[in-house]
Amino acid sequence: QLQLQESGPGLVKPSETLSLTCTVSGGSISSSTYYWGWIRQPPGKGLECIASIDYSGSTYYKPSLKSRVTISVDTSKNQFSLNLSSVTAADTAVYYCARWVSRSSWKAFDIWGQGTMVTVSS
Amino acid sequence: EIVLTQSPGTLSLSPGERVTLSCRASQSVSSSYLAWYQQKPGQAPRLLIYDASSRATGIPDRFSGSGSGTDFTLTISRLEPEDFAVYYCQQYDSSPAVTFGGGTKVEIK
Numbered sequence: 001q002l003q004l005q006e007s008g009p010g011l012v013k014p015s016e017t018l019s020l021t022c023t024v025s026g027g028s029i030s031s032s033t034y035y036w037g038w039i040r041q042p043p044g045k046g047l048e049c050i051a052s053i054d055y056s057g058s059t060y061y062k063p064s065l066k067s068r069v070t071i072s073v074d075t076s077k078n079q080f081s082l083n084l085s086s087v088t089a090a091d092t093a094v095y096y097c098a099r100w101v102s103r104s105s106w107k108a109f110d111i112w113g114q115g116t117m118v119t120v121s122s
Numbered sequence: 123e124i125v126l127t128q129s130p131g132t133l134s135l136s137p138g139e140r141v142t143l144s145c146r147a148s149q150s151v152s153s154s155y156l157a158w159y160q161q162k163p164g165q166a167p168r169l170l171i172y173d174a175s176s177r178a179t180g181i182p183d184r185f186s187g188s189g190s191g192t193d194f195t196l197t198i199s200r201l202e203p204e205d206f207a208v209y210y211c212q213q214y215d216s217s218p219a220v221t222f223g224g225g226t227k228v229e230i231k
Binding site for chain 1: 157165166167210213214218219221223225
């Protein structure tokens with residue numbers, strides 16, 4: 001059974017870089033059917049897809065965040081990572097990693113990690 | 123970027139009632155790329171419906187999705203106690219972009 005687990009600091013200072021890693025277990029990250037994405041949810045608010053990547057390194061970035069976001073994949077470790085630079089309090093959120101099914105017939109996030117809370121504060 | 127508007131923001135209902143949730147897109151969305159998720163407090167979202175009307179693995183048949191173009195609906199035929207949650211629609215378009223609606227909270231009356 002495929003599982004995803006986020007890891008990274010729970011507290012980041014303003015102007016610094018937020019770095020998170022998602023470890024995929026129970027299956028391979030190297031499949032052309034899937035992308036691997038990061039979604040965040042500020043406290044009490046809705047969901048926002050930040051970025052996604054496939055095993056070959058093909059990426060998608062939310063346009064409004066593109067200048068600050070980098071997503072990468074390490075197939076040898078079955079992991080993918082998110083870097084978000086120059087963070088402010090507005091970046092405080094629960095960050096989820098998830099698997100994106102990318103079929104011609106349908107697309108959706110079908111498996112999610114449990115999420116990790118990241119607070120931006122000095 | 124396509125904007126998804128969900129209505130109403132909150133629904134107060136009793137177990138056993140039928141629920142209809144709306145998701146309206148600012149531009150036409152491919153039905154194949156419209157999904158619905160359920161989120162309970164403190165939990166990650168769970169995929170309920172993909173391809174606008176296909177139930178994900180393990181989802182009870184009281185959940186159904188329909189719609190096309192700019193108007194989509196999630197229906198719960200008979201509310202169970204475990205169905206009280208927030209529901210989000212989500213779309214993918216070829217720009218490419220993935221966007222979520224603002225959510226509808228279904229609460230116990």
